[in-house]
Amino acid sequence: MEHLLLSCTSLGLATCWAVGAGYRAVSRARRRYHLVRCRQQSLQLAWRSAENALHTAVLDPSQAGGNGLQWRALEVAEIVRESLDCQSFYLVDPHGQPLPEFRPGQHLLVRPPMTSASGLTRCYSLSSAPNPDYWRITVKRQIPHDRHQANRLQSGLSHWMHSHLQTGDCLWVAGPAGTFFLPKDLGSPIVCLAAGVGITPMASMIRWSLEHRPQRPIRLFFQARDHQHWPLGETLHGWSRSFPEYHATTCFSQIDESNLLELSQRLPGTFHHGHLAVEQITGCTDVHQAHFFLCGPQAWMDALRHALAGQGVAPERIHWESFASPVRTRANQPGAAHAPQFETHFQRSETSAQWTSDEHSLWELAQESGVVIPSGCLSGVCGCCRVRVLQGQVTYDQEPAIDVPPGECLTCIGRPASNLVLDA
Numbered sequence: 001m002e003h004l005l006l007s008c009t010s011l012g013l014a015t016c017w018a019v020g021a022g023y024r025a026v027s028r029a030r031r032r033y034h035l036v037r038c039r040q041q042s043l044q045l046a047w048r049s050a051e052n053a054l055h056t057a058v059l060d061p062s063q064a065g066g067n068g069l070q071w072r073a074l075e076v077a078e079i080v081r082e083s084l085d086c087q088s089f090y091l092v093d094p095h096g097q098p099l100p101e102f103r104p105g106q107h108l109l110v111r112p113p114m115t116s117a118s119g120l121t122r123c124y125s126l127s128s129a130p131n132p133d134y135w136r137i138t139v140k141r142q143i144p145h146d147r148h149q150a151n152r153l154q155s156g157l158s159h160w161m162h163s164h165l166q167t168g169d170c171l172w173v174a175g176p177a178g179t180f181f182l183p184k185d186l187g188s189p190i191v192c193l194a195a196g197v198g199i200t201p202m203a204s205m206i207r208w209s210l211e212h213r214p215q216r217p218i219r220l221f222f223q224a225r226d227h228q229h230w231p232l233g234e235t236l237h238g239w240s241r242s243f244p245e246y247h248a249t250t251c252f253s254q255i256d257e258s259n260l261l262e263l264s265q266r267l268p269g270t271f272h273h274g275h276l277a278v279e280q281i282t283g284c285t286d287v288h289q290a291h292f293f294l295c296g297p298q299a300w301m302d303a304l305r306h307a308l309a310g311q312g313v314a315p316e317r318i319h320w321e322s323f324a325s326p327v328r329t330r331a332n333q334p335g336a337a338h339a340p341q342f343e344t345h346f347q348r349s350e351t352s353a354q355w356t357s358d359e360h361s362l363w364e365l366a367q368e369s370g371v372v373i374p375s376g377c378l379s380g381v382c383g384c385c386r387v388r389v390l391q392g393q394v395t396y397d398q399e400p401a402i403d404v405p406p407g408e409c410l411t412c413i414g415r416p417a418s419n420l421v422l423d424a
Contacts, residue, residue: 353368
C-alpha cells in the first residue's frame, strides 16, 4: 500500500510538473509569438516610413514645421472596454524601455503599422497620468449616420482599432505633443469641463494633480449621454473617495431615473439628469482664482466659453482643445466655383500642382500630387502638418487653434492666396 501511495504521489507530482511545464511552455510560446509579431510589424513600420519618405525614426524638423516628433513602434499590452463605444489601449515599449515624460493633457499621433490598414493618422489624448511604464489612450469608435459616412468611417482608424487591434499588436506612435496641458507649476484651483470622449485629457490632468498636488481644489463637470456612454466615468467619480479636495459631477442628457438613483447610491459625487449649466459651475467655484479646462464638441465649448466670460472669468483662465473636423467657410459662397487658380510648388519634392478649388486644402492638394506631408488632426489643432512658406501667401478656412510661427502654415486648413512655394 505504501508503495502504491508513493507511486501515486510521484505520479501526481510528475503530472503537476508536466502540466506546469506545459503552461510555461505555452506562455513562452505566446510571448515568442507576440515578440515575433511585434518585430514583424516594426519592420513594416520602418518600410512604411521609407515609402513615405520619412527618412529616419525622427521626422525631419523642417518637414514637420519644427515639431521634430519622434515616431516609435509601441506594443498594445492591454485593451479595456470603457463604455459601449470607447476602449482604452495600454501601450508599452516592446523591449521594456521606459517611455518619455509628457505633460498631462497632451496627445499622441497614431497610425496603424500595416500598409493594408487605414493609412490615416489621428490624434488621441493620453488618458493616464505620466508613467514611464505605459501610455494609455481611450478611443471612441466613430459611428456612421448615413451610407456615405459609413464608407468613410469604416476605413477610419478608430473603426480599425476597435475591430482588429489585439494585445501583442503594434502601433506607430508619435509624440507626445500638444499645447493643451495642465502646467505642472500651476497652483490655482482647476475646473475640468468635458463632454463625451473629451474626458480623456481631463483624466490625465486630474490624476496627475491628485498624485502631485492633492490639496488643490479640483472640480470635474462631465456631460455624457447616459451611463452606457460614460467612458472612465466610474473611475473618475471613484477617486473622490481618497481625495476630499476633488469633486466630480456628471450630467446625463438621456438616462432613466432608476439608473441615476443607482449611480448616486453606489458612487461618490453628484449626478444630474439634463445638460450642464454654467450656474452649476460658477456656483461652487471662485471664478477669479480657478483655471478652466474644456474639451468636447466645438459648439459645446464655444457656448461654455461665452457663458464663462459672461460670469466674469478672464479669457486667459479658459483653456480648450478640440479635434473637430474643419469647416469650409467659402465653398458654398457665391463665386466659390470660380475660385482663382494658383500654382503651388513643393520644393523638397520637386513637384508643382495647380490649385483650382476652394474645397481643397493645401494638404489635400499635396496628397493628390504624391507629396507626403505629416498629418494628425486635419483640423488646425495639432500642428503636425506645418510647413515653411518659402514664397507667397496662405489664407485659412478657420482660425488655427495653435500659434503658427511666422513663415509657416498649417496645410490641413490652409489654401493659397497667391502662387506658392512650400518647403515640402
